[in-house]
Amino acid sequence: MMEGVWAALFIFTLAAFTGYEVIAKVPVILHTPLMSGSNFIHGIVLVGAMVACGHADTLMEQILGFIAVFLGAMNAVGGYVVTERMLLMFERKKPGGA
Amino acid sequence: MESFIKIAYFLTIILFIFGLKRMSSPATARSGIVWAGVAMLVAVMATFFWPGLQNIALILVATITGGAAAWVSGKKVEMTDMPQMVAIYNGMGGGSAAGIAAVELLRGDIHSSGILTLSVVGGLIGALAFSGSMVAFAKLQGIIGGRPITFPKQQLINVILFVLAVISGIGLVVGDGGATMITIFFLLVLAFGIGVTLPIGGADMPVVISLFNALTGMAVGFEGFAMDNAAMIVAGTVVGAAGTLLTQMMAKAMNRSITQVLFGAFGQEEEGGAADGIEGSLKPIEGDDAAIMMGYASKIIIVSGYGMAVAQAQHKVREMADLLQEKGVEVKYAIHPVAGRMPGHMNVLLAEAGVPYEQLFDLEEINAEFSTADVALVIGANDVVNPRAKTERSSPIYGMPVLDVENAKNVLVIKRGKGTGFAGIENELFYRDQTRMLYGDAQAVVSDLIQQIKQI
Numbered sequence: 001m002m003e004g005v006w007a008a009l010f011i012f013t014l015a016a017f018t019g020y021e022v023i024a025k026v027p028v029i030l031h032t033p034l035m036s037g038s039n040f041i042h043g044i045v046l047v048g049a050m051v052a053c054g055h056a057d058t059l060m061e062q063i064l065g066f067i068a069v070f071l072g073a074m075n076a077v078g079g080y081v082v083t084e085r086m087l088l089m090f091e092r093k094k095p096g097g098a
Numbered sequence: 099m100e101s102f103i104k105i106a107y108f109l110t111i112i113l114f115i116f117g118l119k120r121m122s123s124p125a126t127a128r129s130g131i132v133w134a135g136v137a138m139l140v141a142v143m144a145t146f147f148w149p150g151l152q153n154i155a156l157i158l159v160a161t162i163t164g165g166a167a168a169w170v171s172g173k174k175v176e177m178t179d180m181p182q183m184v185a186i187y188n189g190m191g192g193g194s195a196a197g198i199a200a201v202e203l204l205r206g207d208i209h210s211s212g213i214l215t216l217s218v219v220g221g222l223i224g225a226l227a228f229s230g231s232m233v234a235f236a237k238l239q240g241i242i243g244g245r246p247i248t249f250p251k252q253q254l255i256n257v258i259l260f261v262l263a264v265i266s267g268i269g270l271v272v273g274d275g276g277a278t279m280i281t282i283f284f285l286l287v288l289a290f291g292i293g294v295t296l297p298i299g300g301a302d303m304p305v306v307i308s309l310f311n312a313l314t315g316m317a318v319g320f321e322g323f324a325m326d327n328a329a330m331i332v333a334g335t336v337v338g339a340a341g342t343l344l345t346q347m348m349a350k351a352m353n354r355s356i357t358q359v360l361f362g363a364f365g366q367e368e369e370g371g372a373a374d375g376i377e378g379s380l381k382p383i384e385g386d387d388a389a390i391m392m393g394y395a396s397k398i399i400i401v402s403g404y405g406m407a408v409a410q411a412q413h414k415v416r417e418m419a420d421l422l423q424e425k426g427v428e429v430k431y432a433i434h435p436v437a438g439r440m441p442g443h444m445n446v447l448l449a450e451a452g453v454p455y456e457q458l459f460d461l462e463e464i465n466a467e468f469s470t471a472d473v474a475l476v477i478g479a480n481d482v483v484n485p486r487a488k489t490e491r492s493s494p495i496y497g498m499p500v501l502d503v504e505n506a507k508n509v510l511v512i513k514r515g516k517g518t519g520f521a522g523i524e525n526e527l528f529y530r531d532q533t534r535m536l537y538g539d540a541q542a543v544v545s546d547l548i549q550q551i552k553q554i
Contacts (some may be wrong), residue, residue, distance in 0.1 A: 008331070011332060012335055015332045016339040019337065020339045023340040028435055032180070033446075035184060035308050045194045045195050046194065047327065047329060050142070053157050054153055054154070056153060062153060068201065080135050081168065081172030081173055084132075
């Protein structure tokens with residue numbers, strides 16, 4: 001158990017630094033697309049919801065599991081579509097730089 | 099089988115991080131989201147092979163219906179409504195994390211109090227992000243007004259809700275749970291999320307959405323710990339950290355602190371709509387006079403705002419700017435950091451209309467130039483050109499950097515009606531001596547101006 005906690009703590013700290021580093025020094029024009037992009041990435045919650053729903057036994061658990069998967073899928077798909085549409089704008093007008 | 103899933107998750111995380119990195123530079127941004135999208139697909143596919151996974155039909159139906167609903171709404175929505183779509187999809191993610199916590203708590207087969215705590219905290223943050231994001235969506239979509247909604251003892255009620263939610267959360271960890279306790283816990287958190295978002299004004303919404311985005315990331319990370327799911331831990335934590343930084347950067351761009359945003363509307367229950375202390379009157383102008391004013395100017399600065407975006411006038415604006423440039427007028431666009439609804443939103447909209455990047459200028463770059471401009475043309479912008487943000491301490495937007503439009507020799511304002519801006523406050527600029535108002539839909543007004551300019 002102890003080992004697991006420490007490993008988790010290491011993962012947590014390193015992931016936090018990674019997130020911080022990746023975003024630092026981003027031009028203002030990319031704030032909105034990037035927020036949208038990170039919104040998409042936490043759509044990974046979908047896999048957790050799938051596992052939770054996949055282990056649901058009672059009706060109540062199944063209902064909640066269904067809702068969790070439904071919402072998670074919306075997060076992932078919606079986040080992707082919106083982000084891609086925003087970033088398409090940059091692709092066309094890229095020359096010249098920001 | 100298990101190691102196959104682990105490898106897939108590992109790949110997913112690596113692609114996520116590289117994707118996010120690519121998204122943080124304009125040149126590679128597009129490929130970044132595609133990378134991340136592939137990663138997500140890999141993770142979801144792999145999860146179907148999770149050992150002992152039941153209810154596969156249920157999962158399939160939920161994934162397909164949820165995904166389809168989001169796909170259709172995400173494709174259909176206008177570019178101008180993007181911010182609230184981010185809010186709503188983000189809320190869904192928070193709700194999903196809360197749903198996971200609810201299932202795990204109902205099952206009651208978590209016996210380590212440490213893991214139980216993580217699950218409860220993740221559920222709390224997720225449910226908070228869910229209800230808060232829904233309020234943010236409703237505000238931006240205009241379902242409930244953009245103004246801060248305040249009532250007496252609001253802060254006290256929020257504190258009480260929060261304390262009760264935490265107490266019932268602790269109860270879930272130390273007690274033996276039960277459906278009733280779980281329901282009470284989530285209801286309290288949902289109410290708190292609504293209560294804390296209602297008093298926040300529309301102008302601050304971008305920062306709040308970004309904050310909820312970071313919170314959802316954290317909730318996903320916590321649930322990842324509770325479920326021992328490495329992909330969720332890393333992706334959630336990365337977004338939590340990146341989102342927190344992004345929130346701070348956005349707040350800084352608006353010269354607000356996070357605490358000001360969250361608690362700014364408390365205690366000031368004055369009606370911002372009153373035009374108290376403003377002298378002068380609103381002076382309308384005809385299209386032909388405005389056209390002459392612009393046609394013979396040597397330098398024009400265009401300040402576009404959300405109103406231009408709503409009217410879909412960006413293409414017409416560019417056409418007009420091209421026409422003026424042919425006549426030898428120098429045209430520049432001033433972009434307020436939060437013009438539109440969010441940082442960078444206006445750049446996206448103008449880029450869509452084909453305005454060259456070289457003509458777009460940030461607030462810092464352009465502010466000194468207003469004094470040399472003959473005409474400042476304000477199209478559907480309000481709060482970002484309100485000089486009161488610089489002088490009036492009691493104003494809800496006090497301290498927000500604004501464009502110094504009032505320094506231009508003449509100010510033309512295209513405005514739909516006499517209403518106030520998103521923050522719900524009167525704009526002194528419109529009453530100044532050098533200001534003339536062109537009322538109407540931005541697209542119609544600009545089309546008219548184009549015709550008039552052609553005739554001179």
